[in-house]
Amino acid sequence: MNMKHSQDDILVLDHIHTFIGQFHILEGVSVRVPKGSITVLLGRNGAGKTTTLKSILGLTPPQEGKVIFEGIEIQGKRAYDVANLGIGYVPEHRAIFRALSVMENLKLAERKKGDFDRNSDFIFDLFPDLKRLYKLPGNHLSGGQQQMLAVARALVPDNKLLLIDEPSEGLAPILIQQMMEAIRVLSEKTTILMVEQNFIMASQLAQKFTIIDDGQSVQEGMMSDLVNDTDMIHQYLGASIKTRKELEMEHGSQ
Numbered sequence: 639m640n641m642k643h644s645q646d647d648i649l650v651l652d653h654i655h656t657f658i659g660q661f662h663i664l665e666g667v668s669v670r671v672p673k674g675s676i677t678v679l680l681g682r683n684g685a686g687k688t689t690t691l692k693s694i695l696g697l698t699p700p701q702e703g704k705v706i707f708e709g710i711e712i713q714g715k716r717a718y719d720v721a722n723l724g725i726g727y728v729p730e731h732r733a734i735f736r737a738l739s740v741m742e743n744l745k746l747a748e749r750k751k752g753d754f755d756r757n758s759d760f761i762f763d764l765f766p767d768l769k770r771l772y773k774l775p776g777n778h779l780s781g782g783q784q785q786m787l788a789v790a791r792a793l794v795p796d797n798k799l800l801l802i803d804e805p806s807e808g809l810a811p812i813l814i815q816q817m818m819e820a821i822r823v824l825s826e827k828t829t830i831l832m833v834e835q836n837f838i839m840a841s842q843l844a845q846k847f848t849i850i851d852d853g854q855s856v857q858e859g860m861m862s863d864l865v866n867d868t869d870m871i872h873q874y875l876g877a878s879i880k881t882r883k884e885l886e887m888e889h890g891s892q
């Protein structure tokens with residue numbers, strides 16, 4: 639894939655290769671994330687999207703290639719140091735502490751003292767349910783509320799870039815709408831790189847896409863072009879696309 643770097647890119651991945659154990663999982667992934675944008679990583683199950691996010695974060699460090707954040711190479715840094723640069727992460731599968739209260743979950747997400755107090759108004763405006771459920775343990779929350787809490791935890795420290803893995807996973811359509819609205823508001827203050835299998839959500843939110851196929855980035859461009867490119871959608875996304883009808887069948891009339 640031809641990479642054109644621009645001063646306006648907050649993050650650039652330049653041909654990264656990542657191994658997990660002896661498995662060569664990423665075999666040349668290049669991604670550009672323009673500052674202020676929502677960029678989405680698309681691709682079939684197992685293509686390497688989550689591994690790409692973890693490679694940025696230093697959780698599965700790339701052995702080759704460059705990860706450039708705000709013009710500085712960060713590949714090889716420890717995950718803790720990458721986070722401290724202002725890169726937040728919402729992992730998939732509603733990563734919260736289920737035995738702890740909403741309040742404790744949010745407080746524990748502080749990177750430095752006072753983070754929560756500074757951003758609590760913004761977080762509770764975005765997710766009013768969490769304010770109401772403040773004292774309840776995570777395991778008393780519905781799946782959708784747990785997902786909101788997982789996103790909210792990433793908003794406690796100030797971040798310049800947020801990596802969000804499958805925010806719509808398992809959410810009923812009405813909650814998908816709420817999550818989309820929250821991500822839209824969030825994108826006004828933070829650049830977002832997300833993985834999203836729900837193509838409708840991805841196409842309505844993101845300005846830019848990169849397609850990852852079998853461990854390689856194979857296409858990138860504007861989402862407005864991709865939605866009209868049925869051939870590309872079928873070639874690379876095929877079964878990974880969930881249409882509106884499929885989502886309604888999955889979630890019934892909730």
Ligand SMILES: Nc1ncnc2c1ncn2[C@@H]1O[C@H](COP(=O)(O)OP(=O)(O)OP(=O)(O)O)[C@@H](O)[C@H]1O
Pocket residue numbers: 658659661663681682683684685686687688689690
């Ligand atoms: N810890 C691991 N050990 C071995 N293989 C792994 C490990 N983690 C991921 N993989 C493999 O790496 C490949 C990419 O996985 P990854 O989770 O990045 O894909 P993905 O595009 O995010 O897919 P999904 O949408 O299913 O989450 C898959 O083939 C997966 O089986």
